[in-house]
Amino acid sequence: MTEIFRAEDYQDHPLYNIKAVEQATGLSAATLRAWERRYGVCEPQRSESGYRLYSDRDLAALRWLKRRLEEGLAISQAVTLLQRRTGSSNGAAEPKAERPAPVISAERFSLVDLRHQLTEALLSFDEQRADMLLSEAFAMYGVESACELILAPAMVDIGDRWHRGQITVVAEHFASHYVRRKLESLLNVTPVHERGLTIVLGCAPGDWHEVGLILMAFFLRRQGYHVIYLGQNVPLEHLVAELARLLPSMVIMSATTDEAAAALTEVSQVVAAMPEPRPIFGFGGRAFNRDHSLHEAVRGHFLGESAVRAVNQVHTLLSRAAPGRAIDTSHLG
Ligand code: B12
Numbered sequence: 543m544t545e546i547f548r549a550e551d552y553q554d555h556p557l558y559n560i561k562a563v564e565q566a567t568g569l570s571a572a573t574l575r576a577w578e579r580r581y582g583v584c585e586p587q588r589s590e591s592g593y594r595l596y597s598d599r600d601l602a603a604l605r606w607l608k609r610r611l612e613e614g615l616a617i618s619q620a621v622t623l624l625q626r627r628t629g630s631s632n633g634a635a636e637p638k639a640e641r642p643a644p645v646i647s648a649e650r651f652s653l654v655d656l657r658h659q660l661t662e663a664l665l666s667f668d669e670q671r672a673d674m675l676l677s678e679a680f681a682m683y684g685v686e687s688a689c690e691l692i693l694a695p696a697m698v699d700i701g702d703r704w705h706r707g708q709i710t711v712v713a714e715h716f717a718s719h720y721v722r723r724k725l726e727s728l729l730n731v732t733p734v735h736e737r738g739l740t741i742v743l744g745c746a747p748g749d750w751h752e753v754g755l756i757l758m759a760f761f762l763r764r765q766g767y768h769v770i771y772l773g774q775n776v777p778l779e780h781l782v783a784e785l786a787r788l789l790p791s792m793v794i795m796s797a798t799t800d801e802a803a804a805a806l807t808e809v810s811q812v813v814a815a816m817p818e819p820r821p822i823f824g825f826g827g828r829a830f831n832r833d834h835s836l837h838e839a840v841r842g843h844f845l846g847e848s849a850v851r852a853v854n855q856v857h858t859l860l861s862r863a864a865p866g867r868a869i870d871t872s873h874l875g
Pocket residue numbers: 690694695697698699700701702705714718722748749750751752753754755757758774794795796797798799800824825826827828829831832845846847848849850852
């Protein structure tokens with residue numbers, strides 16, 4: 543069960559110096575200062591000589607954040623969650639009462655519970671329950687974190703169980719279809735940003751696994767990029783013709799199997815040989831996470847092992863190529 547954080551349950555008197563907080567929370571002074579600077583977390587009061595003095599409320603907030611990191615959240619995500627719960631803009635320092643939870647039962651599940659329960663709901667073919675759990679996940683953790691830390695791992699877990707022979711292919715198909723439908727509808731309802739930098743995404747030739755790439759398309763569209771999602775099994779010859787016409791800033795491809803990784807490598811070589819202005823080539827997916835030696839042959843940038851992190855990487859690459867036009871996603875952590 544996720545504990546509730548109620549700022550008003552803790553005293554706000556300035557009591558502890560940074561050394562005491564280090565000992566009490568296990569967080570280093572450098573981390574505390576960095577969180578304060580970057581996220582406005584626990585802006586402690588100051589002693590007369592200017593030293594930071596933390597209150598019990600600050601300590602409780604820091605411990606709460608640390609536990610969210612242990613559950614797998616990035617610090618930026620944990621801070622957003624804390625702010626949403628306390629209704630404050632700077633975490634624990636704000637003595638406001640907690641806002642009503644966005645969904646009545648929002649306090650009932652931890653991240654791990656939600657992941658587990660979603661998996662069980664899908665394996666019971668219980669779509670209504672899966673929808674309810676997903677709505678809670680969105681309300682509690684935000685859309686990106688819920689997709690990355692709950693929905694996608696539930697799918698991987700179900701896929702692994704099917705592979706081990708623990709569930710039938712019928713159950714796996716139902717779950718996989720549900721997850722794809724959800725992500726596609728999220729992608730479709732996110733406005734298309736015609737004026738943002740254009741990013742084309744597609745699965746490598748011969749690759750039918752698209753869940754990871756839809757996730758990425760969705761996150762990038764939410765960040766204001768003009769996303770063109772091509773879907774599964776994108777054929778090489780037609781892709782290059784369309785790239786020459788669309789002139790995107792970036793092309794991103796994914797591969798799940800080794801054969802698809804080889805096909806993606808070929809695409810990257812063809813893109814690298816296109817005349818300027820040619821798009822930046824980014825890639826990722828299960829095949830490259832499993833075997834890092836596959837990266838070398840690809841003429842492009844490995845974007846990382848997860849879709850959320852890859853968004854930051856995309857931003858960095860595009861800021862270098864088109865300064866001032868890429869979108870600031872540093873808050874994604
Ligand atoms: C659903 C599924 C299918 C569906 C795909 C439907 C669709 N429209 O997507 C269908 C039925 C088509 C399918 C077919 C096959 N599949 Co399949 N499939 C799966 C399954 C169960 C789930 C995949 C999934 O959606 N995972 C959830 C996503 C979120 O995870 P992910 O893709 O790994 O993505 C994460 C990261 O990899 C990363 N990422 C993903 N893409 C990208 C892209 C970028 C740019 C970046 C930066 C990051 C990134 O971010 C995500 C997390 O944030 C997996 C099992 C599993 N445990 O994953 C097998 C699995 C992937 N399939 C497998 C196989 C072997 C096949 C088939 C060959 C089966 C067959 N004998 O016919 C065919 C191949 C088809 C083809 N040519 O592509 C194997 C792959 C083995 C391997 N070499 O690694 C797996 C692992 C099953 C297994 N354990 O054997 N499959």
